[in-house]
Amino acid sequence: MWYLYPYLLTLFPAATPLVTPSVVRGDVGKLPALGWNSWNAYHCDITEAQFLTAAEKFIDLGLKDAGYEYVNIDDCWQIKDRRDNVTNRLIPDPARFPEGIKGTADKIHALDLKIGIYSSAGDLTCAGYQASINHEWIDAATWAEWGIDYLKYDNCNVPANWTDACRGCVPENRSLINGTCVDQQELCPSGFDYSKSLTAERFRIMRDALLAQNRTILYSLCEWGEAGVQQWGKDVGASWRMSGDIDPRWGRIVDILNQNSFYLNNVDFWGHSDADMLEVGNGLTIQESRSHFALWAAMKSPLLIGTDLARIDPAELEVLKNKYLIAFSQDAKYGAPAKPYKWGTNPDWTFNASFPAEYWSGASTAGTLVLIFNPYGESKNKTAVWKEIPELSKGGSYQVTDIWSGKQLGCVKGELKVEVEGHDTIGLLVGEECKGGKRDVRGLGFFGRW
Secondary structure, eight states: OTTHHHHHHHHSOTTOOOOOOTTOOTTTTTSOOEEEESHHHHTTOOOHHHHHHHHHHHHHTTHHHHTOOEEEOOSOOBOSSOOOTTTOOOOBOTTTOTTHHHHHHHHHHHTTOEEEEEEESSSBOTTSOBOOTTOHHHHHHHHHHHTOOEEEEEOOSOOGGGOOSOOOOOGGGSOEETTEESSGGGSOOTTOOGGGSHHHHHHHHHHHHHHTSSSOOEEEEOOTTOTTHHHHGGGTOSEEEOSSOOOSOHHHHHHHHHHHTTSGGGOBTTBEEEOOOOOTTTTOOHHHHHHHHHHHHHTTOOEEEOSOTTSOOHHHHHHHTOHHHHHHHTOSSOOSOOEEEEOSSSOTTOOOSSSOOOEEEEEETTEEEEEEEOOSSSOEEEEEEGGGSGGGTTOOEEEEEETTTOOEEEEEESEEEEEEOTTOEEEEEEEEEOOSSOOEEESSSOBOOO
16 A cells, blocks of 8 residues: 555645644643543443552552643433433433532542543534534533543534545545545545534534633644645644544554544644543553553653553553653653654655554654564564664764663664564663763664563
């Protein structure tokens, strides 16, 4: 599928300017959100107790200290078939939330954490509950009154009068031949301004409703990557979904990674291409968990945990708390994500859902983050060559740290050869250049998980 990349660039050009969107206040939305969401762990089977447990576990497990702050309620939180017949407001399910959403919000806030809510820009949510199209202002006012800090706004059950005739080519669910959609009704004319689409307008209406409130609510768009959102998402919300939903299959995670790797020129402060919630703790191997978390953090996607924190394995917890990756995600000086500098298995700029880019780098306050990803099931020998890395292009010798163990690898000259386990990712923080005759202690010969 190498031919797809030129087509993607016509939709999402590398030179697209990044501006501070009007949807944010203060620093809310400047950096990727860190938190927890109920859907991947519980789907519709939710009660207040699960959210309070997640909040308490943030504190007990050190996640709050690591930077996680949002405890987010997903779908199914309300009475399913009606709004309040007097106020027209959404009605929290009293069996799930006995003191209402405000009661839950007060308890979350008492722990110095934040709370999120869910709705859809359609007639009904994805699970068939009451949604917000044509009710944006009353819903935004309700959430502000309840003390909500975050809104995930989905894309289900859109009425016909709000449905675009062309939604753009989303690679995962459109058939393409030579970069062109087979179904021409799905493809807007060449040069089409997607910011004028009905989809963009649906999501802008909620943006304006949120901004009219006296409470700051982080706005997360969940429009499934449709309608050329990479063109307009940064002007509407703090993050925008770049694909359909994630699930804990390794193949799906790698597929989303591949897609998002082509959208990273649109990511910086105030705007993040959302690769969806984390599946760490939901059946992945520890190697897969490391890759999943490392690459999501490197792409500066929001990091929303999606597992039962009361049962999480200690090794998985340590992945989610990795201080080097969280620091990269939350860097206050460098807003741009890490990007591929070499694809590995395939020629550079190859679009391949099974074998995406394998060599990544990005600048941070602490140094250059370098990730070496192995998409194969068996171990592979790989080499990070400093001159190939944009931030280190002059070569030389550098102080290197293994981000998983925290081990200082010493002064490494020229390149670093490593053995990478199947589905794993080696992470390196490449720091100061070595000067003054410091001895090079690494750089020749393959070695494994040092």
